[in-house]
Structure formats: structure tokens, C-alpha cells
Amino acid sequence: MSQAVRNWAGNVVFSPRNVHAPVSVEHLQELVNEAGQVRVMGTGHSFSALVETSRTLLRLDRLPRTVEVDADSRTAWVSAATTLGELAPRLHERALALPILPSLPHISVGGACATATHGSGNDVGSLASAVRAVRWVTGDGEVRTISRGSPRFEGVVVSLGALGVVTHLELDLVPTFEVEQHVYEDLPWSSLLDGGAEIFACASAVSVFTDWRRSPSVWVKRRSDDAPVDLTWTGARKASRPRHPIAHLSAENCTPQLGVPGPWHERLPHFRPDRVPSAGAELQSEYLLPRDRMTEVLRALRELAPLITPVLQVSEIRTVGAEPHWLSPSHHRASVAVHFTWRPDAGAVSRVLPRIEHALDPWSPRPHWGKISMTSPRLLASxxxxxxxxxxxxxxxxxxxxxxxxxxxxWFLVDHAGSAGDRADERR
Structure with missing residues (x-):
């Protein structure tokens, strides 16, 4: 009898015929070559059914973790199964850092890049934007490598595991840096709606947390060598003790706040790598929309607060820079990302999402590939x-x-692509 496999949240449960955990790239090549159908599971933090299969599931957690740093070129070849929490301290020891770091250090480098998982910052894209080269195992068990500048490179980096099994990625690095983190509470909604652009531009990484009814909070992660930040002009006040994004939860799992300087990898994520991220029991959705329409987007969602809030734990609003990867939700579009951490009630979430997606439809929302969405393949293609x-x-x-x-x-079996005019509109 096949064993049931669950994702981290437990909302995706499936029973593959075979589950293998290769211990080397050569072993992986053999397994892929022999298999009829293959999906790969990393840390299991996707909430969509990206890894579900009835055939062969590969788990890469037993592959060697390798980090080969070239300090002169500020690059590193990293094994795809390495988690961000494992990678970041090793880079910091070499006085180097990732230019982008998503909010959770628990996820794998390969999974984060394949789904265009992002952090926050006006001037940075997803982690995929740091990728210089990809090495992967093809369906016939061969190893291929493609580098930035090669034809179709932008199609390979964010590929949802649909082209093969990624084993290593070469990443751009930057000199290490320190970050100070402050939380501002009781931000008036009027300040966010009227001054959102200024708020998100005040530091290298800014997040706004809200339940769409009460006053939001602003998490400011400022590089220590940047100019000081003061958001008192918004009417918000600086928190006097550490906070959790979900107001009623303890901040013990969160990274240090109150302006205490620390290495980039100990401040940019919201949660410590050795602790439970977010609420633990939850479902998640996220939509990326044009940043220059932020005020309209937030007003539309505020109108749905009576519908959203009863099912919600917390929403996070961030900004993401435009990037070239074909399937990145911020492809060629500076974006505002609106994230929903839901209560673990799939039925209730499935009733709320169509209303949210309908309200956001005028701005062509692009869902995060690893989150729950009701968006049709036809709309995705357009x-x-x-x-x-x-x-x-x-x-x-x-x-x-x-x-x-x-x-x-x-998603991809049928040609749902829009007309040339639709495509031109989407390049705005």
C-alpha cells in the first residue's frame, strides 16, 4: 500500500506509487531515467498541488548540501535542496549575502526559485532574479546547464518543476550587510492609502500587516548603513516590545526587532529558521498586481473586509521589483504583493477567493504559484x-x-494564450 504524503500545511494529501530519496546526483539520474512520471518535493511549503503525483515522488533532502563560493566574482553554486536557513549563515561567514531573501528561511533554494518566491523591496525581484545559471536532470537522465544570456534562460529559472529536476543553481551575491528592524503600530488607513508609495520606499524591505479592519502595522527592515527611518508622519507609533505579525501570538518565533542591528539573514526573514513559521496551522494565497495601482487595489480589498476578516489570520502587503522570467508573477511589472494567511478551513477559503479575484480582476492579478488560487488557466495565460x-x-x-x-x-496542456494585443497590454 502506498504511503500518504502531506505538504507542510496538510491541505495537499496524496499517495504516490513510489517515493525515493536519492543520495547523489548519479542516483537521481538513474531514478529519473527509469521513472514514468516524476514530481519533486522539497520542504513541502507550497499550498497548491504542485508536487502531487500518483506515480513517482522524489524527495531531495538526502542529496549532499553544497555551497561553492567564488568570492572574486561574488557568485555561488548552491545545491537546490539547500534551505535558505542553511545557506545564509555560510555566505555570511564569507562576508557575502544574497541580494534577495524571502520571508521564510525554512524553504529550499530550488523551490523558492522555481515558484518565484520573493521577499520585500521596491528594487528587488524574487529570489529567481539572483539566478545566473541552472543545472538540472532531464527526462532521459542527462544533466544540462543553462546560463543567463542564453536563449530561453528566462523560461527555465521559474519553471514549476515542469522541465526537469533542478540540482544546482548559480546565484549572484553581494557584500554582507547588517539590518535593523522596527515595527510601527496603528498606521491609519488613510496614511497607507494616500502615502503607500512613500511608506514602501522608506527602507530596503517593508511589510504592512493587516486584517483589513483594524489599523495596520508596518515592519521596516533598514540596512544599518542607510539613512534612519521615521514613520511618525503617518500617525503610526513605534512598537515598544517585539511583535508577531498575527497580533495575538507571541513574538518568540520572530527575528529580533526594536532596532537591534544584526546580520541580514537574521533580520530580513520574519521568522527564525529553527522556529515554526507564521501561525503553523494555516492556508495561504497571494496575488501580485501593478504597483502603480496600489491605492485602488487596497481600496477594493478594504471593501471586502466583512467577507475576508472572519476567515483570515493576517494579510501581508509587500512590494516586488520587475524581473524578466517568463512565469514570474512580477514579470516585466513592478508589483504590489497582497498575501493572505487564512485559517485552516479550505471550504471557507474556497468561498472567499472568487470574490477577491473578481474584485482584483481589473488589475490582472497574478497568483503566487505555490499558494491557493481559483484563477482559471485561461486567465493565467492572458x-x-x-x-x-x-x-x-x-x-x-x-x-x-x-x-x-x-x-x-x-495550466499548460491547452493553448490558453491571449492575442498579440492582450500580450502588449500585459507588458505595461
Whole structure:
């Protein structure tokens, strides 16, 4: 009898015929070559059914963790199964840092890049924007490498595991830096709606947390060598003790606050790598929308507060820079990202999401690939200018559909791509 496999949240449960944990790249090549259909599971932090399969599931947590740093070029080859929490301290020891760090250090480098997982910052894209090269195992068990500047590179980096099994990525690095973190409470909604652009531009990483009814809080992560930040002009007040994004929870799992300087990797994430991230029992959704329409987006969601708040634990609002990767939700579009951490009630969430997506539809929201969404394949295709190009890339690199599953086939099997005029509109 096959054993049930669950994602981190427990909302995706499936029973693959075979589960393998290769111990080397060579072992991985053999398994992929012999398998009929393959999906890969990293740390299991996706809330969508990206890894679900009835055939062969590969877990990469037993592969060697390798980090090969070139200090002169400020780059590193990193094994895809390495978590951000494992990678960051090793880079810091070499006086180096990632230019981008998502909010959770618990996730793997490969999974974060494959789904365009991001942190916060006007001038930075997702972690995928730091990728210089990708090395992966193809359906016939061969190892291929593609580098930035190569044709179709932008289609390979964010590929949802649909092109093969990524084993290593080469990443851009920057000199290490320190960060100070402050939380501002009781931000008036009028200040966020009227001055959101200024708030998100005040530091290198800014997050706003809200339940869409009460006054939001602002988490400011300022590089210690940048100018000081003072948000008292907004009417918000600086917190006098550490806070959790979910107001009633203890801050013991959160990274240090109150302006105490510390290494980048101990401040940019919201949660400590050895603690439970977020609430623990939860579901998540997220939508990326044009940043220049932020005020309209937030007003539309505020109108849905009576519907959203009873099902919600907390929402996080961030900004993300534009990037070139074909399937990145911030592809060619500076974005505002609106994240929802829901109560673990799938039925209630499924009733709320269509209302949210309908309200956001005028601004072409692009869901995070690893979160829960009700967006149809047709709408997804209309919102990605290179949807057809990715379908052609997938046909070329995986003609036998070895790396498909039900979700991937639903998205990409049929040509849902919009017209040339639709695509031109999406490039704005």
C-alpha cells in the first residue's frame, strides 16, 4: 500500500506509487531515467498541488548540501535542496549575502526559485532574479546547464518543476550587510492609502500587516548603513516590545526587532529558521498586481473586509521589483504583493477567493504559484506575455510529459494564450 504524503500545511494529501530519496546526483539520474512520471518535493511549503503525483515522488533532502563560493566574482553554486536557513549563515561567514531573501528561511533554494518566491523591496525581484545559471536532470537522465544570456534562460529559472529536476543553481551575491528592524503600530488607513508609495520606499524591505479592519502595522527592515527611518508622519507609533505579525501570538518565533542591528539573514526573514513559521496551522494565497495601482487595489480589498476578516489570520502587503522570467508573477511589472494567511478551513477559503479575484480582476492579478488560487488557466495565460513560449519550451524539453501532474497539465496542456494585443497590454 502506498504511503500518504502531506505538504507542510496538510491541505495537499496524496499517495504516490513510489517515493525515493536519492543520495547523489548519479542516483537521481538513474531514478529519473527509469521513472514514468516524476514530481519533486522539497520542504513541502507550497499550498497548491504542485508536487502531487500518483506515480513517482522524489524527495531531495538526502542529496549532499553544497555551497561553492567564488568570492572574486561574488557568485555561488548552491545545491537546490539547500534551505535558505542553511545557506545564509555560510555566505555570511564569507562576508557575502544574497541580494534577495524571502520571508521564510525554512524553504529550499530550488523551490523558492522555481515558484518565484520573493521577499520585500521596491528594487528587488524574487529570489529567481539572483539566478545566473541552472543545472538540472532531464527526462532521459542527462544533466544540462543553462546560463543567463542564453536563449530561453528566462523560461527555465521559474519553471514549476515542469522541465526537469533542478540540482544546482548559480546565484549572484553581494557584500554582507547588517539590518535593523522596527515595527510601527496603528498606521491609519488613510496614511497607507494616500502615502503607500512613500511608506514602501522608506527602507530596503517593508511589510504592512493587516486584517483589513483594524489599523495596520508596518515592519521596516533598514540596512544599518542607510539613512534612519521615521514613520511618525503617518500617525503610526513605534512598537515598544517585539511583535508577531498575527497580533495575538507571541513574538518568540520572530527575528529580533526594536532596532537591534544584526546580520541580514537574521533580520530580513520574519521568522527564525529553527522556529515554526507564521501561525503553523494555516492556508495561504497571494496575488501580485501593478504597483502603480496600489491605492485602488487596497481600496477594493478594504471593501471586502466583512467577507475576508472572519476567515483570515493576517494579510501581508509587500512590494516586488520587475524581473524578466517568463512565469514570474512580477514579470516585466513592478508589483504590489497582497498575501493572505487564512485559517485552516479550505471550504471557507474556497468561498472567499472568487470574490477577491473578481474584485482584483481589473488589475490582472497574478497568483503566487505555490499558494491557493481559483484563477482559471485561461486567465493565467492572458496575464503572462510568454505563456505560449513556455508551452513550446516545455514541449521541447519534456515532450513525454514526464514532469507533469494534474495541475501542470491543467495550466499548460491547452493553448490558453491571449492575442498579440492582450500580450502588449500585459507588458505595461
Amino acid at each position: 496575464r503572462y506575455p510568454y505563456w505560449a513560449e513556455f508551452r513550446a519550451l516545455r514541449q521541447d524539453m519534456d515532450p513525454s510529459r514526464k514532469f507533469a501532474n494534474r495541475l501542470i497539465e491543467d
